Amino acid sequence: MLSNPATKPAQKAHAGFQAAYLALLESGELEQRVRIARRHLQDCDLCARYCRVDRIRTVQGAVCRIGERAVVYSYGPHHGEEDVLEATLIAAHQGLRLPLVYNTGGFDSPEALALLDGVIDIYMPDMKYGDSAIAHRYSHVRNYWEVNQAAVREMHRQVGDLQLDKNGLAYRGLWVRHLVLPNGLAGTGKVLEFIAREISTGTYLNLMDQYYPCYRAGGIPELSRPVSAAEYQEALAVALRLGLTRQSGA
Ligand code: SF4
Known part of the structure; x- marks a missing residue:
């Protein structure tokens, strides 16, 4: 058995490692994904409940009861690919280089996972x-x-x-x-x-x-x-x- 690997942010990722989102940042694709994610948010299909509500305007009808902005607990953004992407874009511009961990209940829609491809x-x-x-x-x-x-x-x-x-x-x-x-x-x-x-x-x-x-x-x-x-x-x-x-x- 292996010991429990740590996923808490390390100060420095190991030599030769490059966080996945950096390639998308360089190509401009990450910014494009933020725009696409925002469109998904307006007809929400970001998990397999497919509520199809406009979360920018309201949480009425959203099973998760989360609107435009992610709910932030003690660490990091939680629930919401659009915020994950936007936060990643801002943080990467400001020097974030650590790997991103996506903690999920496993009920993600294919649409959400396509947005996260190459980011997580x-x-x-x-x-x-x-x-x-x-x-x-x-x-x-x-x-x-x-x-x-x-x-x-x-x-x-x-x-x-x-x-x-x-x-x-x-x-x-x-x-x-x-x-x-x-x-x-x-x-x-x-x-x-x-x-x-x-x-x-x-x-x-x-x-x-x-x-x-x-x-x-x-x-x-x-x-x-x-x-x-x-x-x-x-x-x-x-x-x-x-x-x-x-x-x-x-
Ligand atoms: S539960 Fe939330 S994230 Fe999932 S489809 Fe409904 S509004 Fe979107």
């Missing part, structure tokens, strides 16, 4: 469910599994397997996260099989065991307990049987 260095998608009916029941999204598989395939096509420098710092590639749920509800076996057979056995995987029933989950019997040690060990064993040996958290 590290994709960190969730693969939450291996079954769309279960995803719909608990997370109220349609076609999660189909959208999620297509999104992860595209991310891998763009950046490949996760690459680390000699200090164990990640600088490019795909890093998949999967939260094991009680009673097999995350479809862990199916998700892992997809990753191993259709993405790559070199995929860097974070198999998580920290599910805890919060908020209304306590009222759903099958989700009302944490994951057992046996369930998590079984998930790890399946990953290893499939050849997925690049894991953190194991």
Whole structure:
């Protein structure tokens, strides 16, 4: 097993590394992408919910309830490719040279991923469910599994397997996260099989065991307990049987 690679901004990326967005900055394409992203924002298709609302004018009808501007938490912009692009453009002009990490629920539309092609260095998608009916029941999204598989395939096509420098710092590639749920509800076996057979056995995987029933989950019997040690060990064993040996958290 590899140790957990760091993705927190390093002061200096490793020698020879050039962040993906710099080529687009030099060619002028990054600026063009900002303009295109703004048009997408006015008829929003930036995730697979396809709300088709004009987020510049209103958040009414936007499932994410996010308007023109990204919501900023403690670090970095969150949720919204248009802001990611605009922020990258501004920061790159001012000297940003570090790799960009895109942390996502894995429900990205092809339109959003096309805008991010050549901009993002590290994709960190969730693969939450291996079954769309279960995803719909608990997370109220349609076609999660189909959208999620297509999104992860595209991310891998763009950046490949996760690459680390000699200090164990990640600088490019795909890093998949999967939260094991009680009673097999995350479809862990199916998700892992997809990753191993259709993405790559070199995929860097974070198999998580920290599910805890919060908020209304306590009222759903099958989700009302944490994951057992046996369930998590079984998930790890399946990953290893499939050849997925690049894991953190194991
Ligand atoms: S949820 Fe938000 S990002 Fe997704 S399509 Fe709707 S408005 Fe756009």
